[in-house]
Amino acid sequence: MGRLDGKMALITGGAQGLGACFARMFADEGAKVAVSDVNGDGAEATAAAVNERHPGKAFAFRHDVTSTADWEAALDGAAAAMGGINVLVNNAGIGVFGNIETETMESWRKCQEVDVDSIFIGTQLAMPYLKEAAPASIVNISSVAGLIADGNMLSYNVAKASVWMMSKSIALHCARAGYDIRCNSVHPVFTRTPIIDPLVALGGGGEDGECKLTRQIPLRRLGEPEDVGYAVLYLASDESRFVTAAEIKVDGGITAQ
Ligand SMILES: NC(=O)c1ccc[n+]([C@@H]2O[C@H](COP(=O)([O-])OP(=O)(O)OC[C@H]3O[C@@H](n4cnc5c(N)ncnc54)[C@H](O)[C@@H]3O)[C@@H](O)[C@H]2O)c1
Incomplete structure (x- = not known):
């Protein structure tokens, strides 16, 4: 038995980094995964890698999350390919x-x-699918930047706090409406994916650049994508049914400091 048997997950931004890792971990635990990304070739590559291990479990969609039409097509395509959608990452x-x-x-606007805006648009459009295939789980990837500020991350701080x-407002609405749909947020610190390359470069690049980041972290290392993946997997699974x-x-x- 896999921890995600019966789960049908749409994962946005799955061409690389965290999203690609989630797709691998989800499929390893029995889920079907629809990998979407504005980088369609990258999404295809992630799905192909998953299908090598678990034939027929992964599907790819070119999907710009800022586009309502792309959301409609990705949700429709993912539901048709997987038999529904009960996890949205x-x-x-x-x-x-x-x-x-x-x-x-x-x-700022970008x-x-x-x-x-993408999460508002996409989650609203996903609601009928999630209701149909409930119990369902929405997992929103925020950041520690949504909880603690940095003087040079103004718009990112505001975006991730939003x-x-x-996530809480969506969760409360679903609970009050009696839907079996949960919604939670995950807040990673610097994690080894391409998104932190500019931060490493700012710190001087290479090991020096990484050291400047890890010095701020009590456990004295960067996160690995799997560290975040285990939290997302838990929230996607029924193990977190009361969360x-x-x-x-x-x-x-x-964030404890
Ligand atoms: N890695 C970290 O240190 C870290 C820390 C905190 C939060 N996060 C968050 O985790 C999430 C994943 O980041 P990552 O680290 O994997 O970064 P990444 O840059 O490696 O991957 C992001 C993916 O999102 C895709 N993307 C960007 N704009 C898009 C759009 N308009 N439509 C569809 N796809 C789009 C990119 O093509 C890419 O594949 C992000 O929301 C990021 O803010 C990352």
């Missing part, structure tokens, strides 16, 4: 640097559009 996201003096309206609060409107920090202790 809103993982696609971008990092943006800038402080109150340097941030531009353009970069960050909110990709990291926040994801944190949006909703919660936040799980996968942060090596950084």
Whole structure:
């Protein structure tokens, strides 16, 4: 028995990094996975790698999460391919640097559009699918940046805090409406994926750059994608059936300081 037997998961931003790792871990535990990404070739590659281990379990969709039409097509295609959708992992996201003096309206809007608006649009459109195939779970990938601030991450801080609060509002609505749909957020610290390359470069690159990041983390190392994957897997599974409107920090202790 896999921990995700019977689960049909749409994972956004699955071409690389965390999303690709979630797809592998989910399929290893018995789920079917629809991997979507604006990078369609990357989504195909992730699905192909999963299908090598578990033939027929993974499907790929080119999907820009800022586009309503793309959401409609991805949800429709994923539900048809998997037989429904009962797990939605809103993982696609971008990092943006800038402080109150340097941030531009353009970069601010882009960050909110990709990291926040996309989850509003997509989760609203996914609701009929999730209701149909309940019990269902929505997992939103926020960040420690949604809980603690950095002077040079203005729009990202605001975006990830919005994801944190949006997750609670969605969870409470579903609970009050009597839907068997849970919604939670996950808050990783610096985790070894391409998104942290600019941060490592800012710190001087290579091991020096990584050291500047790990020094801030009580457990003194970067996160690995699997560290986050185990939390997402738990929230997607029925093991977390009484957990909703919660936040799980996968942060090596950084937010406790
Ligand atoms: N890695 C970390 O240190 C870290 C820490 C905290 C939070 N996060 C969050 O985790 C999530 C995944 O990040 P990652 O580390 O895997 O980064 P990543 O850059 O490796 O992967 C992000 C993926 O999202 C996709 N994407 C970007 N814009 C998109 C769009 N408009 N539509 C569809 N797909 C789009 C990219 O093509 C890419 O495949 C993000 O929401 C990020 O903010 C990451």
